[in-house]
Amino acid sequence: MKIGGTTSPYANYPSVKPLRDKRSDGTKEEATDSLFAKYLNAKPAENFTSHVKVGYEHGSPFCQLLDDYRAWKQDQQDAALPSVDSSEAEKVSYLREHYSDASDGMKLFDALTAMKDMGMISQVEYSYATGGPLIRVSKEEMESGSFSTSTGERDERTYWGGAFMKSPLVSFHGLDDIFNWLEEFRKEDHPFSISQAEAKLLGII
């Protein structure tokens, strides 16, 4: 993967408005054209004082999506997924049958999860689709700890939401978007992990 280049998996679906853009009045631009706008527009927990218990809604946007997905899944009828050993055609047929009309984020995310469960996509591909590669810290870095100073305002949403905020997933609007992204993604090799410096260059931490 070329860091910061046009072949970055994040560059494939630029339709989601970048959250760091600001309106003329200085307020944040909100994502409205994503099926996952609810999570993209979530705000970090505030006022942690007085020993207020932190609710799960204070997890990162992707944690919130996973939490909602678990609850949503419980209300769905069990469908027998083709096994990992089934043919590719059978798996695609299953996806077409169950997710061609996927017009809400939860169902689309379910399709992506089903693809992982059926072995159609690898763990690494799933990680990239929902965020990015894992970020790597060496043993030496861990043992010494890290320390930095900065001035100016932090972009809280990027800092909190991380790679999910720019993930291909948040730009998917249908099953074909997943297939198209996967086809493009597989044209290049992608590392299992990247260093923190690379992640900073990509703007995902």
Added chain:
Amino acid sequence: MKKRFTSMLLAILTVLSLFSTTALAADAPQPDVVRGSRINIAEGSTSIPASVKVTPAYFDGQNLYYSGSINKYVVNTNGSATINLYAHVSTSETNSLLSDFYTAAGENANVWIVESIFDIYNDVWGSYGKYYKMTPYGQYLFQVDADGTKTYNLTPDTSSYYDVSITTYYAVENTSSPYTIGISGGYYYYNNVNHSIQSKAVGTLVIFNDN
């Protein structure tokens, strides 16, 4: 004549008294004034916890791996947590966080990463932060000094405001009982008004299985 002199003397004394009172008030340490999330410092410097982010991670003996999308993050927006900022994470939330990491990474988390951000506010008289001296809690995985603390030295900076990020690492404990990780200790600064080194308590702590 004597009466007029007495009146003048009284007036002069009154003016001097007012001057004196004003001067004393300006010299006396002023209480911190919270303005939104910002703090005005009349004299010296201070540091307050701004936020804490806890992230699960997997350590394979050589490298640590984490997902940039899985974390819990809390902001101290009103500035009222001036010493320690606590994150309370229930047992179900702790388990969800670990489960989410497994979903995203395909590995079981065995390390917590805690990123603590502290805001530093300086006066206009040239006071500045010198260092943090912190005591870690829990099963920390980073090196500390012989006295069990870790010192983070600051480059002298007299800016009115900037922030400091300290990242620390801890083992995930295999228990359903509450346990605490994080750092707490002192912020040491040079007071350029009275030319002395002073300190202020500060820290960020995460409590897991806190139901």
